[in-house]
Amino acid sequence: MFTDKQILRIPGPTPIPPRVQQAMNQPMMGHRSGKFSALFAKTAERLKPYFGTQQDVYIITGSGTSALEMGVVNTLAPGDEAAILVSGNFGERFAKICERYGVIAHRLEVPWGEAVTPELLDAFLKEKPQVKAVFATYCETSTGVQNPIAELAEVIRKQSDALFIVDAVSCLGAVPCEMDAWGVDIVVTGSQKAFMLPTGLAFLAASERAWSVIEQNKSLAFYLDLKAYRKSLKDQTTPYTPAVSLIFGLAEVLDILEEEGLPAIVKRHELMRDMTRAAMRALNIKLMAEDAYAATTVTSCDPQGAFDAEAMRKALTKHYNISIAGGQQHLKGKIFRIGHMGYCEPLDVLQVIAAIEMSLHQIGAPVELGAGVKAAQEVLIAHV
Incomplete structure (x- = not known):
């Protein structure tokens, strides 16, 4: 690495x-x-x-x-x-x-x-x-x-x-x-x-x-x-x-x-949001925002005690050099947030989802490897 x-x-x-x-x-x-x-x-x-x-x-x-x-x-x-x-x-x-x-x-x-x-x-x-x-x-x-x-x-x-x-x-x-x-x-x-x-x-x-x-x-x-x-x-x-x-x-x-054009930029961010949300649902991780008001640039996820969000984040950084965000104020240590904006494209989303799955496995959390990636791939393929 x-x-x-x-x-x-x-x-x-x-x-x-x-x-x-x-x-x-x-x-x-x-x-x-x-x-x-x-x-x-x-x-x-x-x-x-x-x-x-x-x-x-x-x-x-x-x-x-x-x-x-x-x-x-x-x-x-x-x-x-x-x-x-x-x-x-x-x-x-x-x-x-x-x-x-x-x-x-x-x-x-x-x-x-x-x-x-x-x-x-x-x-x-x-x-x-x-x-x-x-x-x-x-x-x-x-x-x-x-x-x-x-x-x-x-x-x-x-x-x-x-x-x-x-x-x-x-x-x-x-x-x-x-x-x-x-x-x-x-x-x-x-x-x-x-x-x-x-x-x-x-x-x-x-x-x-x-x-x-x-x-x-x-x-x-x-x-x-x-x-x-x-x-x-x-x-x-x-x-x-x-x-x-x-x-x-x-x-x-x-x-x-x-060069990309604003309409295409907006669509790219919406696609990355949809891929991330589909992946989290496939992994049985609760999404904080409902679909109608889901941000296109960041997805907040609440494990609700199913696993330690901070332990997963630390494993993600230690093993894969990937940083995602934790919670703020009263949500500190309870949730994690995935940024997908700017210099980021759909294949980058697949990368972070795969690494999250492996990090969950490494901390002993219940996870079906490939489930989140598959769900995100299906969203991407439907878009392409």
């Missing part, structure tokens, strides 16, 4: 394509040079289709959480009220950011593994007519749930003048997103998921409705002040030092994505 061959099947960071790694190895250039400015402006423009927007997309040197914080601090002031749709760990993160800035966070919570439905949101907003923003997570990484953003946006537009701000960190670039058509006001994402880059870049787009609020809001932010990014982008630059090498890589990523 090659010890340097680490196989990541976690929900991020995800594997980096070799040609992207090569692109990031280009010689450094001045971040205020005309050559870099042209590259930066063109790259930002090329991000628009993945957001489904005609608005500018801002590139921030920071993690996805920096863009989440940006969505809060630029639109709300201390004492403002917001509705936070919490279906897992990352919905709760939005609430914590709001509270750090003195925003009153009204949580609409559902059990982990369930989605926030339009009906629940409709009833909630009727009780909270004063909220100025609604925050939601598109793909809740901690549970493998994909919330119905288009339908939630429709409810908000009918019920409220509140802004709709969406965390799409763990799915944008792998799922449909029609920010303008759906009526979403801010969408944020990060570089280390479906965009196949190292951690270090965040992307954000804002609607005209959002900008009308941002321009009037006295932001508490300095580095995360969106108005500064808007002003700088007009000059094809950033207000603060950008991560130049990551921009080189992003330009190459966009080449790769454009």
Whole structure:
């Protein structure tokens, strides 16, 4: 076994394509040079289709959480009220950011593994007519749930003048997103998921409705002040030092994505989701999310005591150099999560399923070797 061959099947960071790694190895250039400015402006423009927007997309040197914080601090002031749709760990993160800035966070919570439905949101907003923003997570990484953003946006537009701000960190670039058509006001994402880059870049787009609020809001932010990014982008630059090498890589990523085409990318991720779910069912492992709300980028699985999830994960790493994720918060040690996004294809899914089966056998768990692989193969063959 090659010890340097680490196989990541976690929900991020995800594997980096070799040609992207090569692109990031280009010689450094001045971040205020005309050559870099042209590259930066063109790259930002090329991000628009993945957001489904005609608005500018801002590139921030920071993690996805920096863009989440940006969505809060630029639109709300201390004492403002917001509705936070919490279906897992990352919905709760939005609430914590709001509270750090003195925003009153009204949580609409559902059990982990369930989605926030339009009906629940409709009833909630009727009780909270004063909220100025609604925050939601598109793909809740901690549970493998994909919330119905288009339908939630429709409810908000009918019920409220509140802004709709969406965390799409763990799915944008792998799922449909029609920010303008759906009526979403801010969408944020990060570089280390479906965009196949190292951690270090965040992307954000804002609607005209959002900008009308941002321009009037006295932001508490300095580095995360969106108005500064808007002003700088007009000059094809950033207000603060950008991560130049990551921009080189992003330009190459966009080449790769454009070569495949967004419709094909979405179908590939849906296929990998369906293969993974079929395999888990064949192995009698409970899936946390129901089919209607199953994320296309990560699958969360609950052994329900049939075997030790952590022991299986450790065997997977020890024997096969494959990493999958564990549970978070109260699910730590109880579940496991398989990432299938970005630089990942159906044959990679067969690999991780086969290795999971063998790891289960090695820890003494009841498993029918080949059952999960066969189920996934059948899904793949039907697709081909």
